[in-house]
Amino acid sequence: MAGLTADTGALIALERYRPHMVKVAETARQAGIRLNVPATVIAEWWRGRTDRRDYVRRMFVVKDVDEQIAKLAGEALAWLRRRRVVVDDRVTIDATVMATAALHGPNLYTGDFEDMQRFVGFFPSVKLFGLTPP
Numbered sequence: 001m002a003g004l005t006a007d008t009g010a011l012i013a014l015e016r017y018r019p020h021m022v023k024v025a026e027t028a029r030q031a032g033i034r035l036n037v038p039a040t041v042i043a044e045w046w047r048g049r050t051d052r053r054d055y056v057r058r059m060f061v062v063k064d065v066d067e068q069i070a071k072l073a074g075e076a077l078a079w080l081r082r083r084r085v086v087v088d089d090r091v092t093i094d095a096t097v098m099a100t101a102a103l104h105g106p107n108l109y110t111g112d113f114e115d116m117q118r119f120v121g122f123f124p125s126v127k128l129f130g131l132t133p134p
Contacts (some may be wrong), residue, residue: 009111
């Protein structure tokens with residue numbers, strides 16, 4: 001397994017001790033696999049400090065939404081618009097998550113599988129995983 005990227009739903013699942021996501025994170029940690037999360041996800045998830053939230057936060061390397069990620073996300077949004085998909089702020093965050101996964105960890109764990117699936121044609125290297133086991 002290459003790098004692993006998480007969206008807001010994955011962080012919430014870890015915070016709430018959801019068994020499948022806890023197992024994924026623990027397996028990745030034991031294998032020495034880097035866990036990534038874009039900074040936009042932290043903004044969407046963080047609602048104040050708790051011991052558990054601090055613990056979950058320390059599991060991940062927070063990736064800045066730098067120019068490379070921002071441009072790639074913007075290109076993905078333009079790609080969606082050409083397919084007549086409505087693009088709002090939430091979709092913009094999804095685009096930064098997908099761009100982060102494409103560049104830093106192609107295995108993406110998401111609570112919004114259908115939303116992220118919209119981007120698969122633009123980000124073919126990203127492998128999507130839902131928060132419930134298959």
